[in-house]
Amino acid sequence: MIRQFVPAFIAALLTATLLPAQDQAVTPPQPKQEKAIFEFQDGDRLVLLGNTVFEREQRYACFEPRLTLALGETKITVRNLAWSADTVFGHARSYFGPPEEGLQRLTAHLDLLKPTVVMLCYGSELAFEKLGGLPDFLTGYRNLLELIRKHAPGARLVIVSPPPLETLPPPMPDLTDANKSLSSLRDALRKFATSQNTWFIDLFELMGGIPKPGVISKPLTDNGVHYTREGYEKLSSCLVEGLGLSAPIMAPAELETIRREVLAKDELFFNRWRPQNETYLFGFRKHEQGQNAKEIPMFDPLIDQADARIQAAKMQLLQSKKRL
Numbered sequence: 134m135i136r137q138f139v140p141a142f143i144a145a146l147l148t149a150t151l152l153p154a155q156d157q158a159v160t161p162p163q164p165k166q167e168k169a170i171f172e173f174q175d176g177d178r179l180v181l182l183g184n185t186v187f188e189r190e191q192r193y194a195c196f197e198p199r200l201t202l203a204l205g206e207t208k209i210t211v212r213n214l215a216w217s218a219d220t221v222f223g224h225a226r227s228y229f230g231p232p233e234e235g236l237q238r239l240t241a242h243l244d245l246l247k248p249t250v251v252m253l254c255y256g257s258e259l260a261f262e263k264l265g266g267l268p269d270f271l272t273g274y275r276n277l278l279e280l281i282r283k284h285a286p287g288a289r290l291v292i293v294s295p296p297p298l299e300t301l302p303p304p305m306p307d308l309t310d311a312n313k314s315l316s317s318l319r320d321a322l323r324k325f326a327t328s329q330n331t332w333f334i335d336l337f338e339l340m341g342g343i344p345k346p347g348v349i350s351k352p353l354t355d356n357g358v359h360y361t362r363e364g365y366e367k368l369s370s371c372l373v374e375g376l377g378l379s380a381p382i383m384a385p386a387e388l389e390t391i392r393r394e395v396l397a398k399d400e401l402f403f404n405r406w407r408p409q410n411e412t413y414l415f416g417f418r419k420h421e422q423g424q425n426a427k428e429i430p431m432f433d434p435l436i437d438q439a440d441a442r443i444q445a446a447k448m449q450l451l452q453s454k455k456r457l
Contacts, residue, residue, distance in 0.1 A: 170377035171291065171332050173250070177209040180246055182239075182281075183254035184225070185359065186295060186368075187215030191403065193362050194395035196369035198388050201447050203378040210440050211395075212246055212402055214239070221255050221273035228412075236280060242406055243284040251281055252372075254293040254336070257358075259318050260311040267318070271325055278329055290331040293375070294319040296340040296368060299357045308357050312343045334375030340368060381454060391446045398439035405432035 173179075179200075181187045190196050190213060197211045219225035223235025255277075259270060281288060295315055298308040319337040326333035353364030360368060373380055408429060412419075 168377050171289075173204055173207055173209055175207050175209075177207075177249045178246060179209055179211045179250045179252065180243075180248035181211065181213045181215050181252050181254075183215045183252075183293070184219045184257055185215075185217040186257060187213065187252075187254050188217045189359065190215070190365060190369070191396075191399040193365040194392045194399060195362075195365040196372055197395045197443070198391040198447075199369050199373050199380040200376075200378070201391070201443065202383065202451065203373050203376075203380040205451065206448070208444055209250075212248070213399060214242055214246075214406070215254075218258075219255075220258065221270060221277045236277075240280065240284055243281065245406075248285050248288050250289050250291065251285065252291040252293060253277075254295060256318050256322065257295040257315075260295070260298060260308075260315045262314075263310075264314055264317055264321075267321060271321065274325065275329070278331070290329070291334060291376070292322055292326040292329070292331050293334045293372070294322050294337045296336045296360070296371075297342060297344065299352055299354045300344065301352055301354070301357050305357055309343075316343055332376075334372060336368070336371055336375060339371035339375055381451075383450070387450060391443060391450065394439060394443045394446050398436060398443060401432055401436045401439055405429060405436060 181190065181196075200211070201209065216226045219235070220232075222232040223239060224232050225235065226238050227233070227235030228238075255274065256270060259266060278290060281290065295318065297312050297315060300306075300308045315337055319335060323333055323335065351363070352361070353367060354360050370380070
């Protein structure tokens with residue numbers, strides 16, 4: 134029985150192998166997956182929250198012009214609440230007190246701004262801690278998201294991984310190991326963002342990921358950590374790409390009009406939420422000059438006017454592009 138079965142099986146196998154191509158089953162082409170796009174709505178209020186990477190964006194005003202142009206006629210406002218060296222626990226923005234005070238200050242600003250979209254970029258410090266603090270970091274991040282959701286109900290959240298570091302020529306240090314830590318952090322943040330039902334932007338990979346050995350390019354940082362104007366040009370384009378959007382191609386001179394308006398608005402807003410004499414206005418020395426705190430809300434109409442100028446400059450530029 135077995136002797137009869139084996140030849141028959143081999144014959145059937147050879148026949149299937151030698152069938153003409155048109156007689157064999159063909160897998161139909163799979164439809165291309167559409168690119169995911171973060172949906173902005175007209176009137177959205179976007180808040181940037183994080184550490185130095187986001188705070189220094191207001192020095193260069195590269196991100197907001199590209200984002201607003203990518204959104205076309207959709208009108209949004211952008212407010213930068215980032216704080217250099219801040220953590221998910223609120224260390225830097227706590228001033229003289231414990232981190233809890235920093236989170237209380239953040240809560241007050243969220244109540245003031247009522248954001249509908251919050252984009253967060255935290256974790257750069259873990260590059261130098263070899264991820265030893267990752268569990269506590271993720272717990273703190275989770276608590277921070279809960280705080281935002283409580284004080285900005287319905288806000289859509291975007292988690293951004295920290296960008297890579299650069300190893301510059303000596304005497305600057307080799308940051309290869311630090312980048313490996315950031316790569317692992319990125320992987321953890323991707324899973325965390327999924328668990329928190331938030332949008333995720335892999336800024337680490339979009340900015341080039343771990344630098345390739347022997348590949349030398351023009352530096353994008355001053356010291357391997359802090360990005361230059363050219364660095365923020367690339368970083369902002371990557372953020373827009375990470376949202377699934379694309380800004381129209383503009384010459385630097387064309388972007389300059391909007392960029393100047395954004396710089397002016399960001400300066401007004403910075404003075405609104407971080408006045409240099411805050412200790413005298415709102416802190417433990419407010420008994421001396423606290424009566425002047427009433428002037429701080431006077432920035433609000435000026436900021437609104439600056440937003441209107443940004444929108445007008447954007448629409449003028451978009452219309453000029455349509456006429457070409």
